[in-house]
Amino acid sequence: MTIHPLSRFLLARTGLLAITLALASVIVFMACQILPGNIGRTLLGPLADARAVAAINHQLGTDRPLPVQYWDWLGHAVTGNFGTSLALRMPVAPLLIDALKQSASLAGLALVLIVPAGIGAGVCAALRANSLLDRIVVLGSVSLSIVPEFVTALAAIMLFGLRLGWFPVEGSPPDGAGFWTRIDYLLLPTLPLVLVYTGYIARMARAGTLEALNSDYTRTAVLKGLRARRVIVYHVLRNALIPTITVIATQIGYLLGGLVVIESLFHIQGLGNLILSAAKAHDFPVLEAAVMTMAVVYALSAAAGDLLHALLDPRTRRGIA
Incomplete structure (x- = not known):
């Protein structure tokens, strides 16, 4: 068969x-x-x-x-029973679920801002290669990507939280807060992530778009007399964004579990902060459950990235399967 x-x-x-x-x-x-x-x-x-x-x-x-x-x-x-927290004397599973929800809220808002901004900047820079816009995008993305997240986070707290008072300096909204109130509390913690990852995604999108623009299939489409918009949408972007989308999928794991510094600075009780607290308290059941959950998130996001790549590029699944 x-x-x-x-x-x-x-x-x-x-x-x-x-x-x-x-x-x-x-x-x-x-x-x-x-x-x-x-x-x-x-x-x-x-x-x-x-x-x-x-x-x-x-x-x-x-x-x-x-x-x-x-x-x-x-x-x-595997049945969801992670034991009892040694420090809090309560089941681990509710702690883990609450922390995962907090991290998912932060990661979700970050992705909503990062993906369109990064892809849009990268594609525009590639379509105007060697222009002033291209140079600004490349220089800005590289500069922002090398600045550690805790530096931009502290700068954001001091400028937008303390000096200007535009946003709350904590990322945990009060109980019963509405949707827009929760967004308001998460905007400041999201800013460092947007600055770092938008530049990274922009560089990926720019490189993929430039490669697609110089490919044989793009030149063939132009020689056939197709309109420029059709060539860009159906031939260039469709192939250029495949690696970018794959990279975005693999970054979800880090955004959900690797934000220990951001969650600590903004007092967000997410997965990263839960791991740090459990390690300090020698709460081994919580530590094992939280780290294993992070490993599962990383593995699933990497698998999702591979699946997206295979769906968008049939050559991948033919070559590997």
């Missing part, structure tokens, strides 16, 4: 995704095991009797062999 190339591509990517997540789970679990700290001592305090510490470790199963602990942890984790 002949399997469609796209089906073979999906099966291959699904298998690779499963292997990646399995390896990630082992690495996350083992990394948390070698961190300094003792769960029993964390729960009972530094002055607790050694026998009481040993008893609580035995009750929690942390004195069992590591392979047994790993299998038990993985079996519960």
Whole structure:
């Protein structure tokens, strides 16, 4: 029986995704095991009797062999049961869901601003290559991309939050806040991300557009007498934006879980901040669950990028599947 190339591509990517997540789970679990700290001592305090510490470790199963602990942890984790937080004495799953929602709100607003601005600037610069606009886009994108996020974040807080008072300096809106109030609280934390990633996406879009403009299929379309707008929309942009869209998909993972500095500066209780807090408190159940969730988000976003690339460029799935 002949399997469609796209089906073979999906099966291959699904298998690779499963292997990646399995390896990630082992690495996350083992990394948390070698961190300094003792769960029993964390729960009972530094002055607790050694026998009481040993008893609580035995009750929690942390004195069992590591392979047994790993299998038990993985079996519960795949069902959404990540145990109980040692620091907060509550289930980990609600903490994880709330943090993921906060990070998703920040990442979603950032993408809404970054994608059209980055692609638009890159395409316009490529269509006017070597012009003043092109030079401004290239210089601006490179300059903004090399500035660390915490620098632009601090500058944004001091200028737009404290001096001008345009935006709240915290990224967490009060309970019961409406949609536009939440957007207002997230605009200032989003600004550093927009400045960094818009330039990166613009450079990718510019490079892809320039390559498409100089390709044989574009020259053929021009020689056929097609109108310039049709050539640009149906031949240039359709092929030029494939790598850019793939890169955008792979950046979703970082925007959801890698914003520790931004979330800390703006007091956003997102996934990155949850990992930092759990590491400081030696809250191993929360730390394992949050880091594994970040690994899943990264893997899924990378797989989504590969799938988008395959859907937009059939040569990819024919060559790989």
